[in-house]
Amino acid sequence: MASNRQTFENLPEEKRGRVLNEATREFADHGYQGASINRIVDRLGIAKGSLFKYFGSKEGLFEHVFSRAVADFKGPLKAIRDSEGDFFTRIGQSLLAGAAFIDGHPHIYAIYLKMLFNENFPLRERFLGEIRRAHAKYLGALVDDGIAAGELRPDIDRGMTVFLLHTTLDRFLQHHAVPSLDTGIDPAPRSTEDRVRAVTDFLRHGLGQR
Amino acid sequence: MASNRQTFENLPEEKRGRVLNEATREFADHGYQGASINRIVDRLGIAKGSLFKYFGSKEGLFEHVFSRAVADFKGPLKAIRDSEGDFFTRIGQSLLAGAAFIDGHPHIYAIYLKMLFNENFPLRERFLGEIRRAHAKYLGALVDDGIAAGELRPDIDRGMTVFLLHTTLDRFLQHHAVPSLDTGIDPAPRSTEDRVRAVTDFLRHGLGQR
């Protein structure tokens, strides 16, 4: 059946939201393959035919859910890029903004992580490429500003610095979202703010002027 | 049906190896839910009943495959811990050993990454906990040696340092295994050795004595 997405757009906003939330949760909990259309419609209390009228297929549903999520991803970054503060302050703000996004959209971030390491998600390349480019552009701009302002060592390699920053921020967020990544050694679990401070201090030693 | 794992152990080694390889590949390619017993036995050219005689269930098969893999994980680490060289040299060796392990066992590492971010793998807590503890113990010992030898700043926090090291090494290996984590900016892709050098230099600035 051809999808008729207009039908979905015509729905009352409350119902649209419920449908998307329930679908997002299902994909987050079970991945793409494991997600069950039957469970979604059961929880929603609507007929299966309706979902297929809206989105045409399972893949169409996923595409709708995740492309909305990608748009949400990009929002908070822009605000920080335009904000004041030195390089390391803005990195700290980025960490906090990322953590806040995860806390506010845990299901979406869970889907993102599953997609990162699962080759058989549909549209994987398109979505990951989009996110990756946005992230790299964002960090590259921060690094350029930091160098221009003399806050970073002048001898650092821009590409490698972006890679290391990306590494550190991404893993910080993975840790925030999936605590089982804990080392299991640290006896005093820290607050998010404490961890942000430790990470930025570490980067300051590694990258900053002295 | 009760599993009869002895039957599997009695098999000629060549057949045992083929079965485990094919099963590992299937789990790596499709995750736990997506893996298909039918595909495995088709590729092996054996009857489905045989597999169930060996392992009793899909979960039993997975348990056998991955517990063998966990044992392999731990091997290379021990060799480095007992090796000579200063702290940062040993960290560099760890990175290379990890990269070599991934190159030699790409399917196993793929399963590990999927399990990290997928809650509905069976036995997830048990396996991840085991790996995590081994890793933390290993890094903790390296840090202790580094402090004792005066190679690390004396004011660093052991727990946080282990976390940061774990962060950096783990992400380095994720990048090695899944190149789509690339920032997409760096125009000159580096060799593994070059990246190891860049990472250890970075850590030296952040953690080392000056």
Next chain:
DNA sequence: ACACATGGTGACCACCTGGTCACCTTTACC
């Protein structure tokens, strides 16, 4: 020659999957 154990087989089962579509209900307009 017979018995017994061991490994191997594949048709079969109940269940679930994504997807279809002929039909019903509701709303809106004349």
Next chain:
DNA sequence: GGTAAAGGTGACCAGGTGGTCACCATGTGT
């Protein structure tokens, strides 16, 4: 009231799933 369009429905489908089990093949000991 009549009509047409849009939204909503759920029994049904073909195909795949993990799992079962009665039966077969082979070898070994007596």
